[in-house]
Amino acid sequence: MSEERNDDQILIRLPKNLKMQLETAARVEGTTVQDWVRKAMVNRISLLNVCPACGTVNSGTAKFCNECGASLKDSKRSMYFAWLKDLLREELEEGRDLDAVLAFLDDPAGEQAKMEKKGKWMVRTEEKRE
DSSP states (O other): OOOOOOOOOOOOOOOHHHHHHHHHHHHHHTSOHHHHHHHHHHHHHTTSEEOTTTOOEEOTTOSBOTTTOOBOTTSHHHHHHHHHHHHHHHHSOTTOOHHHHHHHHHOHHHHHHHHHHTTOOSSOOOOOOO
């Protein structure tokens, strides 16, 4: 088996605080920063909206391939989001609204403010009593 060669390199300049966060994350997982970044990139790339028929990368919102017109419902990205929605449905208490949860994930502060106006809370913190 031949060893993989990394002839092509990409230079990434990072702010100091981000570099420190990457070093900490890598240390926690017991790996090098380079390996941690490679793994993160592979995970992110696997969520691209890649056509299962021709392999073309499409926009994240595309329903059909821009190259061959095939449906993207079987792309890894679509399957991941379908799995995530199913997982959320299973985890939510009966009667909770999935759309409300997804809206909260998109805009936590805005949704929290709307709920508080109605006298409801998704996340409520108790004030310290002295």
